[in-house]
Amino acid sequence: MTVTLADVAKACGLSPSTVSRALSDPGRVSAQTRDKVARVAREMGYTPNRVARSLSMGRTGTIGLIVPDVANPFFPPIIKAVQARAARKDLVVVLADTDERAADELDRARVLSKQVDGLIMVSPRSPEPRIAEIGRLGPTVFVNRRVPEHPSVLIDNADGMRQAVEHLVALGHRHIGYLAGPRRSWSNQQRHAAITEACAQLGAELVTFGPFEPQVQAGVQAADLLQGSPATAVIAYDDLIALGVMARMSERGLSVGRDLSVMGIDDSPLSGMAYPTLTSIHVPGAEAGATAVDLLLDVLDGLHGEPPPPLVELETYLVVRSSTGPAPRR
Amino acid sequence: MTVTLADVAKACGLSPSTVSRALSDPGRVSAQTRDKVARVAREMGYTPNRVARSLSMGRTGTIGLIVPDVANPFFPPIIKAVQARAARKDLVVVLADTDERAADELDRARVLSKQVDGLIMVSPRSPEPRIAEIGRLGPTVFVNRRVPEHPSVLIDNADGMRQAVEHLVALGHRHIGYLAGPRRSWSNQQRHAAITEACAQLGAELVTFGPFEPQVQAGVQAADLLQGSPATAVIAYDDLIALGVMARMSERGLSVGRDLSVMGIDDSPLSGMAYPTLTSIHVPGAEAGATAVDLLLDVLDGLHGEPPPPLVELETYLVVRSSTGPAPRR
DNA sequence: CTGAAAGCGCTTACAG
């Protein structure tokens, strides 16, 4: 019922080989053949069977994308970017969401790796050894995690963090709180380190709370922990936690930006939606996604030469909105 | 380099046929054979090539999922649910995001349809005829859109809408605004119709504004249009628009819930994150996603009999939070 | 430029 290469060949009075060439590498057949095949194929409504092609070519035209949580607003822009970039390169993307369960990552990666040309692991939560195992499944690029011997797209938190602390210090804040993310998060470690350094350099006192899950609810909880603290400003591991803090403060009748300055990280679409709007550190998720696709393609195409795995580092910067303001007088 | 069925067969001293059976239908071989094959396969690290299997079986074990916008918080829960349900059934899901461009839907569907067993189209924006064409590409289930001759998962807006209007009327609101979604949105039509009916029955005056894009920014714009209106409460096409309205009102120094009651639709995770928290009509996105997978599987498995295409209708209900309150005295 | 042949790695009637 569905028309195959052989059907087209028969209709043209040509061999399947020739039809195949006419369609995929028109330069290698006569102009006459090319035109005829093109016409007949169109008339018959022929569309190549990608599965068959995959089998004989050893390439599926598919890449796998694994993220911790589609519902966390940090990831959708990445997913969109990967998807868009892949589509432009005629690739299709299969998606898996691990629901923030680190233990599921390897499993999902195993399944996907069998039907894709390569994998993009975004913010993987697995411990070191398991990450290495994932890397061995096939061509893999990591986003937001440095993995030895593998191409990775990293976020350089240093600049953004420094700008953030500078901003707060300039506003008169001397005691800054950091609401830590989960321990399994690689970027939490990076962020904590960067902020610690920035505070040391700029003469601010740092107090750390947490760890907290990257969810609004955790921020609500964090807000209450802040009560006895001298911190007049807090930087949250991500925007979700920051939003939770804001919501809770408002609920308690406190003014965010006056009584307490709150800053998020990610600059997710949410930041502009909150009220007051959330000052946040921009993390270029979309660029990271697109870059990851490019890197993966490089690996797939250049399977021969083994150049040192590329490591792209993307920059962060502060976006000031309304949730941060002058330190309150004491 | 990668071990195949044939390798395992040779190592076992059996034919590939037998090894294939031992692995996929153990009941059809001797216990001894079964055990041996299982052991050897494991030892050799054999994993079946899914592409080859797909080609010979005519099933890819993959389903396609097309959504308008991954970044719209209404869709992630659906995506997660589809993904989770599919994973449990040993299916992998390939995702496409059309960026709210109705014109891209058919194209993306065409590409995907060639490498999946079936398609799930969520809230498709294409006009009628093009939707029909998509339906002809292969087994397809539609979510949030009624398509003749095709299984669909629909959202029954009537209950939720009625509850919403009842709630507002009970609070003393007599003039209600509806901030319409885009014309291409099927559910916008449904919602508009349902709210119109509810208002008529409950004796409230309805004023419609829009259409607006499902984005926060559009809500900001809508808030200003409300200025001269007698409406003391508004129901927005979706939570994003509602949030925009809220943000803008707060910016203008007005109190949401007092000066103006605002209600969203979708009850997306966002609703609980806003301040004040957003009263919204719950739309069971996750259930819809899971149901869609089940329906699709039914179609795929029962290709023989042609029972009338199932049409599942999911209910909506009101979730009262803090953005709605008594009508202000005039 | 074109064709016959082999191969990609599995599955599945058909015999035995």
Place this chain on the structure above:
DNA sequence: CTGAAAGCGCTTACAG
């Protein structure tokens, strides 16, 4: 219960 054979629909050296 097991095997030989054909087939899924394409691609690609190898000849000519």
